[in-house]
Amino acid sequence: xxxxxxxxxxxxxxxxxxxxxxxxxxxxxxxxxxxxxxxxxxxxxxxxxxxxxxxxxxxxxxxxxxxxxxxxxxxxxxxxxxxxxxxxxxxxxxxxxxxxxxxxxxxxxxxxxxx
Amino acid sequence: xxxxxxxxxxxxxxxxxxxxxxxxxxxxxxxxxxxxxxxxxxxxxxxxxxxxxxxxxxxxxxxxxxxxxxxxxxxxxxxxxxxxxxxxxxxxxxxxxxxxxxxxxxxxxxxxxx
Numbered sequence: 001x002x003x004x005x006x007x008x009x010x011x012x013x014x015x016x017x018x019x020x021x022x023x024x025x026x027x028x029x030x031x032x033x034x035x036x037x038x039x040x041x042x043x044x045x046x047x048x049x050x051x052x053x054x055x056x057x058x059x060x061x062x063x064x065x066x067x068x069x070x071x072x073x074x075x076x077x078x079x080x081x082x083x084x085x086x087x088x089x090x091x092x093x094x095x096x097x098x099x100x101x102x103x104x105x106x107x108x109x110x111x112x113x114x115x
Numbered sequence: 116x117x118x119x120x121x122x123x124x125x126x127x128x129x130x131x132x133x134x135x136x137x138x139x140x141x142x143x144x145x146x147x148x149x150x151x152x153x154x155x156x157x158x159x160x161x162x163x164x165x166x167x168x169x170x171x172x173x174x175x176x177x178x179x180x181x182x183x184x185x186x187x188x189x190x191x192x193x194x195x196x197x198x199x200x201x202x203x204x205x206x207x208x209x210x211x212x213x214x215x216x217x218x219x220x221x222x223x224x225x226x227x228x229x
Contacts, residue, residue: 045216106158
C-alpha cells in the first residue's frame with residue numbers, strides 16, 4: 001500500500017540554525033499538509049499546499065516557516081531560525097482531493113530536537 | 116480553545132469486549148469527522164470517517180456514530196483485540212472545505228487487557 005515517507009526520522013539542531021524536513025507524499029495525491037505535535041499535546045495543523053502554493057495556514061505557521069515542492073515528488077518544510085519551542089514531532093500528510101471527503105494519510109513523522 | 120475534545124485520556128477494556136471512545140466538538144461548521152489510530156513512533160493511521168450527512172458508518176469491527184444535535188461522535192470497536200491498544204485521535208474538518216487542515220482532539224489511550 002502506498003505511503004507517505006518522511007526523512008530524517010530524527011533531526012537534532014542547534015537553536016538559531018535552519019532545518020529542512022522532507023516528505024514524499026503518495027504519488028497520485030494533490031494536497032499536502034504539515035502538522036506538528038509537541039510532546040504531550042495534540043496534533044496541530046500548520047499548513048496546506050495545493051497547486052504549488054499555500055492553501056491555508058494556521059497561526060503557528062509564521063514567517064520563520066516556509067514550504068516548497070522543489071520537484072515532482074518532494075514536499076519540504078523549512079524552519080529558518082529554530083527556537084527551543086520548535087522541538088516537536090512534525091508530520092507530513094497528503095490527500096487525493098482536499099474538497100471531497102477523503103482522509104489525509106500521514107507519514108511516521110520527524111522528531112525535531114532543538115538544543 | 117478546544118474545538119475537538121476527547122475527555123478520556125485513557126480507557127482500559129478487556130479483550131473480546133466492546134471499546135467505546137468518545138469525542139465532542141463545538142464548531143458547527145465541521146462537516147467531516149475522522150478517527151485515527153497511532154502507535155508509538157509511528158504517524159496517525161486513518162481508521163474510519165463519517166460525513167455530517169450520515170449518523171453511522173461501519174467498517175468491519177469499527178463503527179462510528181455521529182449525533183449532530185449533541186455535537187458528539189463515538190467509535191465502537193467490537194470485539195476488542197490486543198492489537199487495538201493504541202492512542203485514538205478524533206479529528207474534524209471545517210466545511211470551508213478545500214484544503215482545510217484537520218482539527219484534532221488530544222487522544223485517548225486505549226489499553227486492551229488480555
